[in-house]
Amino acid sequence: MTERAILVGVITSRYDKRKVDEYLDELAFLVDTAGGVVAGRFIQALEYPDPRTFVGTGKLQEIGAFIKEEQIDLVVFDDELSPSQLRNIERELKCRILDRNNLILDIFAKRAHTAHARVQVELAQYEYMLPRLTRLWTHLERQRGGIGMRGPGEREIETDRRVIRQKITLLKEKLNEIDKQKYIQRKHREQMVRVALVGYTNVGKSTLMNQLAKAEVFAEDKLFATLDTTVRKVVIDNLPFLIADTVGFIRKLPHTLVESFKSTLDETREADILLHIIDISHPGFEEQIAIVNQTLQEIGAADKRMIYLFNKIDAYRFEAPDPDDLFPEKEPMPTLGQLRQSWMGNQDHPAVFISAKYKTHFDDLKRILYEEVKAIHVKRFPYDHFLF
Numbered sequence: 153m154t155e156r157a158i159l160v161g162v163i164t165s166r167y168d169k170r171k172v173d174e175y176l177d178e179l180a181f182l183v184d185t186a187g188g189v190v191a192g193r194f195i196q197a198l199e200y201p202d203p204r205t206f207v208g209t210g211k212l213q214e215i216g217a218f219i220k221e222e223q224i225d226l227v228v229f230d231d232e233l234s235p236s237q238l239r240n241i242e243r244e245l246k247c248r249i250l251d252r253n254n255l256i257l258d259i260f261a262k263r264a265h266t267a268h269a270r271v272q273v274e275l276a277q278y279e280y281m282l283p284r285l286t287r288l289w290t291h292l293e294r295q296r297g298g299i300g301m302r303g304p305g306e307r308e309i310e311t312d313r314r315v316i317r318q319k320i321t322l323l324k325e326k327l328n329e330i331d332k333q334k335y336i337q338r339k340h341r342e343q344m345v346r347v348a349l350v351g352y353t354n355v356g357k358s359t360l361m362n363q364l365a366k367a368e369v370f371a372e373d374k375l376f377a378t379l380d381t382t383v384r385k386v387v388i389d390n391l392p393f394l395i396a397d398t399v400g401f402i403r404k405l406p407h408t409l410v411e412s413f414k415s416t417l418d419e420t421r422e423a424d425i426l427l428h429i430i431d432i433s434h435p436g437f438e439e440q441i442a443i444v445n446q447t448l449q450e451i452g453a454a455d456k457r458m459i460y461l462f463n464k465i466d467a468y469r470f471e472a473p474d475p476d477d478l479f480p481e482k483e484p485m486p487t488l489g490q491l492r493q494s495w496m497g498n499q500d501h502p503a504v505f506i507s508a509k510y511k512t513h514f515d516d517l518k519r520i521l522y523e524e525v526k527a528i529h530v531k532r533f534p535y536d537h538f539l540f
Contacts, residue, residue: 154187154188154189155187155188155189155225155226156188156189156191156222156223156224156225156226157183157188157189157190157191157224157225157226157227157228158190158191158192158193158194158215158218158219158222158224158227158228159176159179159180159183159190159192159193159194159227159228159229159230160193160194160195160206160207160215160227160228160229160230161175161176161179161193161194161195161229161230161231162195162196162197162198162201162206162207162231163195163196163197163198164197164198164199164200164201165199169195169197172195172230173195174435174436175230175403176193176195176230178402178403179228179230179252179255180193181354182228182252182255182256182259183228183255185259186255186258186259186262187262188225188226191222191224192218192222192224194207194211194214194215194218196208196211201231203234203237204236204237204240205237205240205241205244206229206231206233206237206241212241212244212245215227215245216244216245216246219245219247224247225247225248226247226248226249226250227241227245227247227248227249227250228250228251228252228255229241229249229250229251229252230252231251231252231404232251232252232253232404232406233249233251235283235284238251238284252404253280253404253406253408254280256402256405256406256409257273257276257277257280257406257408257409260273260276260409261273261274261277267330268330268334271323271326271327271330272327272409272413273409274319274323275320275323275324275327275408276406276408276409276411276413277408278316278319278320278323279320279408279411280406280408281316282313282316282317282320331418334418335418343532344385344392344393344394345393345394345424345425345525345528345529345532346393346394346395346396346419346422346423346424346425347386347393347394347395347396347423347424347425347426347427347521347525348395348396348398348419348420348423348425348426348427349361349395349396349397349398349427349429350398350401350420350426350427350428350429350444350448350453351400351401351428351429351430351431351440351444352400352401352402352430352431352440352443352444353400353401353402354400354431355400355429355430355431355434355440355463355464356429356431356463356464356508356509357397357398357400357429358397359508359509360427360429360461360463360508361382361384361395361397363508363511363514364386364395365384365385365386365395381396381397381398381399381419382396382397383395383396383419384396388518388521388522388525389522391522391525391526391529393525393529395427396419396420396423398417398419398420399413399417401443401444401447402443403439403440403443405447410447410450410451417451417453420448420451420453421451421452421453423453423456424456424457424525424528425456425457425458425459425524425525425528426448426453426456426457426458426459427458427459427461427521428441428444428458428459428460428461428501429461429463429508430460430461430462430463431463431464432462432463432464432465432468432505433464433465433467433468434464457501457524457528458501459501459502459503459504459520459521459524460499460501460502460503460504461503461504461506461517462503462504462505462506463506463507463508464507464508464509465505465506465507465512465513466507466509466510466512502520502524504516504517504520
């Protein structure tokens with residue numbers, strides 16, 4: 153049965169209503185990706201979120217009344233909630249509560265298909281769960297012995313906490329073994345020039361991968377459609393190189409996920425060129441660029457040679473405003489030529505405007521990729537210059 157959810161956000165001095173609406177739209181997309189349906193949203197303007205219940209008492213009562221009337225299954229908050237906030241809100245609303253991090257973890261768990269991805273997600277989930285055991289009841293397996301183990305008098309939450317710590321230790325050991333195998337695989341490929349696709353989630357990385365490499369990478373209009381890194385060989389003219397599709401980034405990506413997916417992100421760290429894909433049709437694409445660049449900085453990959461790839465120009469609105477409209481609501485959208493003359497096309501990094509779906513301007517993309525890969529290839533293999 154599809155679960156019915158409501159969304160909760162807070163307008164503060166940092167985020168105005170327009171920005172909060174945009175964030176809740178993304179949260180709604182996350183709920184849809186997780187298999188739920190959004191039945192309503194609540195927004196409150198506060199100087200800062202309430203340290204006890206995130207929103208004020210009156211708003212919490214309003215939410216509680218809506219839950220009863222509309223038979224809501226869960227409430228999703230567009231921020232990370234502290235363990236005490238989770239406990240207090242759940243006690244007041246008598247309903248299942250998720251914060252943004254928990255929802256993203258749930259989607260990652262749903263999308264994890266390989267053993268590597270499942271281990272990474274499970275580790276992130278346990279690390280998220282550990283400080284929240286005063287609220288959660290895990291019913292983990294307790295039948296085990298050992299010197300120094302307390303007997304039947306041990307409190308069950310303490311037992312659960314010990315079980316989770318043991319599972320975290322085992323998962324980290326397992327992940328280390330997988331990381332070693334992945335490292336050996338990457339070492340075997342290090343002679344070839346490597347290009348990594350990076351970008352915000354759902355910007356079209358997998359679609360581009362399929363078009364460039366004739367691969368069969370799963371792609372759909374959902375967030376985090378793919379979690380596992382896919383590496384394929386691509387040849388443009390006579391020049392071969394490797395291209396890797398990596399997990400997408402998102403605003404407030406849980407720190408536990410970044411840590412757990414360290415080995416997956418190694419493909420980004422060790423790449424020669426980053427192809428930063430941007431959904432130009434998204435109203436908040438500039439903020440998404442900043443989030444991706446900040447995440448690249450955090451994982452130590454910000455100094456790479458980068459190509460900006462502005463994707464989905466087929467969905468970008470180029471229409472001029474109605475000349476008969478005396479009071480247009482919005483500024484006219486820039487044309488493609490104007491975009492190329494703006495900051496997007498005038499920076500240290502090459503920029504291409506394409507549609508991965510329809511392969512629009514792919515000749516421009518391939519030309520720039522060829523020149524960038526060739527420059528690195530010639531330095532690495534100076535005696536291969538005759539090939540070009």
